[in-house]
Amino acid sequence: xxxxxxxxxxARELDVSISTVSKALSGSKxxxxxxxxxxxxxxxxxxxxxxxxxLSLKNRKTKTIGILIPEIVHHFFSTVIRGIELIANRRGYNxxxxxxxxxxxxxxINMEMLANGSIDGFILSISKETLLxxxxxxxxxxxxxxxxxxxxxxxxxxxxxxxxxxxDFNGAVKAVNKLVEKGCKNIALITTMDYxxxxxxxxxxxxxxxxxxxxxxxxxLILKIDxxxxxxxxxxILETEIAQFFKANSHIDGVFAVNxxxxxxxxxxxxxxxxSIPEDIQxxxxxxGVLSKHATPSLTTVSQHGQKMGxxxxxxxxxxxxxxxxxxxxxxxxxxxxxxxxxVVIETEIIERESTK
Amino acid sequence: xxxxxxxxxxARELDVSISTVSKALSGSKxxxxxxxxxxxxxxxxxxxxxxxxxLSLKNRKTKTIGILIPEIVHHFFSTVIRGIELIANRRGYNxxxxxxxxxxxxxxINMEMLANGSIDGFILSISKETLLxxxxxxxxxxxxxxxxxxxxxxxxxxxxxxxxxxxDFNGAVKAVNKLVEKGCKNIALITTMDYxxxxxxxxxxxxxxxxxxxxxxxxxLILKIDxxxxxxxxxxILETEIAQFFKANSHIDGVFAVNxxxxxxxxxxxxxxxxSIPEDIQxxxxxxGVLSKHATPSLTTVSQHGQKMGxxxxxxxxxxxxxxxxxxxxxxxxxxxxxxxxxVVIETEIIERESTK
DNA sequence: TATCAACACGAAAACGTTTTCGCTAAATAT
DNA sequence: ATATTTAGCGAAAACGTTTTCGTGTTGATA
Numbered sequence: 001x002x003x004x005x006x007x008x009x010x011a012r013e014l015d016v017s018i019s020t021v022s023k024a025l026s027g028s029k030x031x032x033x034x035x036x037x038x039x040x041x042x043x044x045x046x047x048x049x050x051x052x053x054x055l056s057l058k059n060r061k062t063k064t065i066g067i068l069i070p071e072i073v074h075h076f077f078s079t080v081i082r083g084i085e086l087i088a089n090r091r092g093y094n095x096x097x098x099x100x101x102x103x104x105x106x107x108x109i110n111m112e113m114l115a116n117g118s119i120d121g122f123i124l125s126i127s128k129e130t131l132l133x134x135x136x137x138x139x140x141x142x143x144x145x146x147x148x149x150x151x152x153x154x155x156x157x158x159x160x161x162x163x164x165x166x167x168d169f170n171g172a173v174k175a176v177n178k179l180v181e182k183g184c185k186n187i188a189l190i191t192t193m194d195y196x197x198x199x200x201x202x203x204x205x206x207x208x209x210x211x212x213x214x215x216x217x218x219x220x221l222i223l224k225i226d227x228x229x230x231x232x233x234x235x236x237i238l239e240t241e242i243a244q245f246f247k248a249n250s251h252i253d254g255v256f257a258v259n260x261x262x263x264x265x266x267x268x269x270x271x272x273x274x275x276s277i278p279e280d281i282q283x284x285x286x287x288x289g290v291l292s293k294h295a296t297p298s299l300t301t302v303s304q305h306g307q308k309m310g311x312x313x314x315x316x317x318x319x320x321x322x323x324x325x326x327x328x329x330x331x332x333x334x335x336x337x338x339x340x341x342x343x344v345v346i347e348t349e350i351i352e353r354e355s356t357k
Numbered sequence: 358x359x360x361x362x363x364x365x366x367x368a369r370e371l372d373v374s375i376s377t378v379s380k381a382l383s384g385s386k387x388x389x390x391x392x393x394x395x396x397x398x399x400x401x402x403x404x405x406x407x408x409x410x411x412l413s414l415k416n417r418k419t420k421t422i423g424i425l426i427p428e429i430v431h432h433f434f435s436t437v438i439r440g441i442e443l444i445a446n447r448r449g450y451n452x453x454x455x456x457x458x459x460x461x462x463x464x465x466i467n468m469e470m471l472a473n474g475s476i477d478g479f480i481l482s483i484s485k486e487t488l489l490x491x492x493x494x495x496x497x498x499x500x501x502x503x504x505x506x507x508x509x510x511x512x513x514x515x516x517x518x519x520x521x522x523x524x525d526f527n528g529a530v531k532a533v534n535k536l537v538e539k540g541c542k543n544i545a546l547i548t549t550m551d552y553x554x555x556x557x558x559x560x561x562x563x564x565x566x567x568x569x570x571x572x573x574x575x576x577x578l579i580l581k582i583d584x585x586x587x588x589x590x591x592x593x594i595l596e597t598e599i600a601q602f603f604k605a606n607s608h609i610d611g612v613f614a615v616n617x618x619x620x621x622x623x624x625x626x627x628x629x630x631x632x633s634i635p636e637d638i639q640x641x642x643x644x645x646g647v648l649s650k651h652a653t654p655s656l657t658t659v660s661q662h663g664q665k666m667g668x669x670x671x672x673x674x675x676x677x678x679x680x681x682x683x684x685x686x687x688x689x690x691x692x693x694x695x696x697x698x699x700x701v702v703i704e705t706e707i708i709e710r711e712s713t714k
Numbered sequence: 715t716a717t718c719a720a721c722a723c724g725a726a727a728a729c730g731t732t733t734t735c736g737c738t739a740a741a742t743a744t
Numbered sequence: 745a746t747a748t749t750t751a752g753c754g755a756a757a758a759c760g761t762t763t764t765c766g767t768g769t770t771g772a773t774a
Contacts, residue, residue: 001503004473006730017754022732032752047498051474053419054730056410057759064453064475072439075647078430085429085456089467094475096421096453099442110446116361117408117760118421118451146358235650264651271653290432291651293592294621296628363760374724379762389722411760414729474730 005046014042056117064094065317066119068110070102070127070154075260075289076306077125080152083310084123091318093120104129108138120321121148123313126156132195134158150317152309154198162320163343164313168198168286171302171348172205173212175256175284178300178350180213182282182357184254188221190242190262202258202286220249225262235265242269255283260291263299267355283355297354305346312344362403371399413474421451422674423476425467427459427484427511432617432646433663434482437509440667441480448675450477461486465495477678478505480670483513489552491515507674509666511555519677520700521670525555525643528659528705529562530569532613532641535657535707537570539639539714541611545578547599547619559615559643577606582619592622599626612640617648620656624712640712654711662703669701 007025011018016035024031024039025048031039056062065088069077081097088095096119098110107127114122122142130136131154139159143149152164179187189206192199203222210217223245225238242265246252255270257263263285270281277283277297285292288303368375373392381388381396382405388396413419422445426434438454445452453476455467464484471479479499487493488511496516500506509521536544546563549556560579567574580602582595599622603609612627614620620642627638634640634654642649645660 001501003503007732008730018731019733019755020753023753026732030752035752049469049473050732051730053410053413053474054759055732057414057729057761058731058733060759062410072442073432073435075430078435081454082429082456085454089455094453094455094470096451097438097442098446098451099439112406113451116406117410144358146360261651268651268653290646290648294618294625294648294652296625296653364762365760375761376725376763377723380723383762387722392722407762408760411729412762414731414759415761415763417729 002046004051005043005048006051007048010039010042010046010048014039061120061321062118063092064096064119065314066114066122066124067095067097068100068107068114068122068124069097070100070125072097072099075291076153076287076304079306080125080310080313083307083312084314085310086307087311087314087318091314093314093318100127100130102128104133104135111138111142115142115145115147119147121150121317123150123152123310123317125152126154128196131156131197148317148320150313150320152313153304154196156197160341162313162316162341164309164316164346165343166198166304166309166346167348168201169205169208171286171304172202172256172258173209174348174350175286175302176206176209177213178352178356179254179256179282179284180209180215182254182278184282185215186218186221186249186251187215187254187256188223188245188249188252190223190225190245190255190257190266192225192227192258194224199258206256221252238262238265239269242266243273246270246273246275253281255281257283257285260285260287260289260299260301263301263355264291264295267295267297267299278355278357282357284350288351292351292353295355300353300356301351303349303351305349309346312346316342316344359403361408362400362405363408364405367396367399367403367405371396418477418678419451419475420449421453421476422671423471423479423481424452424454425457425464425471425479425481426454427457427482429454429456432648433510433644433661436663437482437667437670440664440669441671442667443664444668444671444675448671450671450675457484457487459485461490461492468495468499472499472502472504476504478507478674480507480509480667480674482509483511485553488513488554505674505677507670507677509670510661511553513554517698519670519673519698521666521673521703522700523555523661523666523703524705525558526562526565528643528661529559529613529615530566531705531707532643532659533563533566534570535709535713536611536613536639536641537566537572539611539635541639542572543575543578543606543608544572544611544613545580545602545606545609547580547582547602547612547614547623549582549584549615551581556615563613578609595619595622596626599623600630603627603630603632610638612638614640614642617642617644617646617656617658620658620712621648621652624652624654624656635712635714639714641707645708649708649710652712657710657713658708660706660708662706666703669703673699673701 007018007021011021021039024036025043071077085095100107107130136159143161149161151161155163155165191203194200207217255266257266263283267277267283275281285299285301288301292299292301364375364378368378377388378396381393382400428434442452457464464487493516500518506518508518512520512522548560551557564574612623614623620640624634624640632638642656642658645658649656649658
C-alpha cells in the first residue's frame with residue numbers, strides 16, 4: 001500500500017526545497033528547465049496530486065457546494081441534483097448532500113454541520129416543518145456569516161438570497177386553460193394544505209384561470225389533502241378520499257392535481273368507479289416524473305424542468321462565489337428595500353399525453 | 358456580516374494564547390476554572406465552531422464519504438443514497454456524491470477528484486461502460502492508496518473490497534417460482550444484455566427456477582433488450598420490441614422482467630394487445646419502486662431493499678474507517694486467496710400486488 | 715531556607731499547500 | 745574593475761486546529 005505522496009516527500013527525495021517542488025509543478029519559470037523536468041518526472045511517476053484539504057485551508061474555499069433538500073427518493077429533487085451536479089462538475093466543484101427529511105431540526109443540524117468550513121455555499125429547498133413554523137433564523141444566520149444561499153422551488157420572501165422557482169401560478173393557469181380548451185366545464189382541483197407555498201400558488205392559478213374562462217369556482221370541487229403524514233404510506237386514505245370526492249361530485253369532467261401522485265391516484269380511482277379517461281374525465285398533473293410518463297393512460301403534465309432549475313441554481317451560486325469581491329447586500333432606494341439578489345423563474349411547459357383528449 | 362470567528366481571534370481578544378483557548382473549549386482541566394468560564398462564555402457569544410477543514414487537515418480524516426453512482430434520477434439509487442445518508446449522519450459523517458452517468462471516464466475523473474483528500478472512503482456502484490470495458494484499474498489504484506471502497510449492487514469479483522449485493526439469483530428464482538405456483542406454464546423473461554452482472558444473475562436464476570420446476574426453457578421466450586442507448590428516450594423502441602415478442606409468442610402466460618420499466622411496459626403492451634392482467638398474463642418485476650406501486654394494475658415485484666443496502670454499505674465503510682489500525686489485506690491460506698473483505702447479501706422479498714393472481 | 719510538586723499557561727510543531735521575500739552566484743552593463 | 749541585473753533556489757509565513765513539552769509562579773514540605 002503506497003500512501004499518497006506529498007510535496008515534502010518529493011522535496012526530500014530530490015534534495016530540493018518544498019517551494020521549489022511546488023513551483024516546478026506549477027510550471028513556474030523561476031525554476032530551471034532541468035530541475036523542473038526532474039521534479040515533474042518524479043511527481044508523475046508517483047502520481048502526485050495536491051491534497052484538496054490543504055488547498056482548501058490555504059485558499060479558504062473548498063470548491064464544494066452543499067445541497068440541502070427535504071427528500072431524495074423523489075423524482076423532482078433528484079432531477080434538480082442532477083442539474084446541480086452537472087454544472088458543479090463542469091465548473092470544478094463538488095457536491096455534498098444533506099437531507100432534512102422535512103424536519104426543522106435536521107435542517108438546522110445539517111446546515112451547522114456543513115457551514116463550518118466544509119462548503120462554500122448552499123443550494124436548498126425548505127422543509128415542510130420549517131415552512132410551517134416560519135422560523136428562518138438559520139438561513140439568515142448562515143447568510144450573515146458570509147455564506148451565500150440559493151433557494152429553489154420552496155422559497156420564502158423573508159430570506160434575502162438568490163432564488164430559482166418554477167412559475168407555479170402560471171403553470172396552473174396553463175393547465176386549467178388546457179382543460180377548458182379540451183371542453184371541460186367542471187374542473188376539480190386536488191391540492192395540498194396551503195402552507196407549502198407551491199401548493200398555494202398552484203391553487204391560486206387554478207382559481208385565476210377559472211375566472212379568466214368565466215367559470216364559476218365551486219368550493220366543493222377543491223379537495224385539500226393533508227400530507228403532513230407521509231402520504232406514501234397512506235395511499236389508501238388518499239384513494240378513499242378521492243373516491244368520496246368523485247362520488248359526491250359526479251359532474252366533474254376535468255381534474256387538475258398539484259402533483260403526480262394525486263393525478264395518478266385520481267385516474268386509478270376514476271377508473272375503478274367505471275369512468276374512463278380521457279373520455280369521461282380528463283386529468284392533468286404537475287411535475288413531470290416517471291409516474292406520468294409510464295402510467296396507463298400516460299399523464300398530461302405541467303413539466304417543472306427540474307434539471308434546468310438545478311443548473312440555474314448552481315450557476316447562480318458559483319457566479320456569486322467567484323465574484324467574491326463585491327458585497328451583495330441590500331440597500332434602500334426611495335424607501336424601497338432593493339437587493340442585488342436574483343430571482344430566476346423557470347417557465348413551465350405542458351406535456352400532452354393520453355389523459356387529455 | 359460577521360465572518361466566522363477563529364481560535365486566534367478569541368485568543369487575541371481575551372489576551373490569552375491560542376492553546377489556552379483550545380484547551381478551555383475542550384474542557385481541559387489544565388486551565389483554571391475562571392479562565393475556562395471566560396473563554397467559553399466568549400466563544401458562545403460569538404458562536405464559535407471549529408473549522409472543519411483545519412480539523413480534517415490535522416487529523417488526516419475528513420469524516421466524509423464519497424458516493425459514486427451511475428445515475429441519480431433513479432428510484433433504486435436514490436433509495437440507496439438515503440440509506441447511506443441516514444447512517445452517515447448518525448455516525449457523524451457527511452456524504453458527497455458524484456455521478457458517473459454510466460461513463461467510464463467520468464467515473465475516473467470523479468474518483469480522482471475525490472480521492473485527493475476530500476473523502477475518507479468510497480461507496481460506489483460501477484458504471485455500465487466500465488463493466489463493458491472490464492477495466493478496473495482505478496478502483497484498484499484507489500484501494501492501493503489506502504482508501505477503502507465498498508461496492509454495492511453492481512460489483513465485480515476482480516476488485517478486492519467490501520461488497521453489498523442483493524441476491525439477484527435467488528430473487529429471480531423466487532419470482533419464477535411464484536409465477537409457476539400461480540399456474541403459469543410459459544414464462545417469458547425480459548432482460549438486459551449480459552454484461553451488467555445483475556442482469557446476468559437474474560437470467561441465470563430464471564433458468565434455474567425453470568429447471569427446478571421441470572419446465573423446458575424456451576430460448577424464444579427470452580427477450581434481451583439493448584439498453585446501451587438511454588432507454589428513457591427509447592420507450593417506443595422498447596414497446597414495439599415487446600409487442601413483437603408477445604405477438605410471436607402468444608402462448609406466454611407469465612412474464613418476469615429484470616426491472617420495473619420493462620415490467621410496466623410489458624403490462625402496457627399486453628393490454629394494448631387485448632390481453633388482461635393478471636387473467637391472461639401475470640407479471641413480476643424486479644426492483645420495487647414508485648412505478649410498481651402506482652401502476653394500474655399495481656405490479657408484483659421483487660424488492661431489493663435499497664435503503665437497507667445503503668445502510669449496510671455505510672456501516673461497513675465506517676467500521677473499516679474507524680478500525681484504521683489493522684491492515685485489511687488479502688493473504689494466502691492453503692493456496693487459496695483469502696481476504697478479510699466482507700460480502701453482505703441482502704435477501705430479496707416478493708411483494709404481491711395486482712399483476713399476479 | 716532550599717527543594718519540590720502542583721498549577722496555569724504559552725511556545726511551537728504538525729497537517730500540506732502556495733506565495734512572498736531574500737539570498738547567492740553568475741552574467742551583464744558601466 | 746566595479747556596479748547592477750538576473751537566474752535559480754530556499755526560508756518562512758499563512759490557513760485553523762490540537763497536542764506535546766516547557767516554563768514560571770505558588771504553596772507546601774523537608
